[in-house]
Amino acid sequence: MSAALLLVKEILTELESGRNVAVHCRQSIGRSGLIAASLLASSGMELEQAIKAVSTARGLTIPETPEQLR
16 A cells, blocks of 8 residues: 555656656556546545546446455
C-alpha cells in the first residue's frame, strides 16, 4: 500500500509539472486501472466516479480483484 501511494504521489508530481505519463500492466485493468483511478481520486474526483471513469475508458470493470478494490 505504501509503495502504491508513493507511486501515485510521484505520478501526480509529474502530471502537475506538465509531463505526460503512461500507466500499464499486463491487461490494464488491475494494477494500472487502480493507479489511474487513484490519480483521479487524488485530484479531487469522488472514488466511485473515478472507478467508473476508468472502467468506461478501458471498456472493462476495474479494478480486477476484490483485494484491489479494498
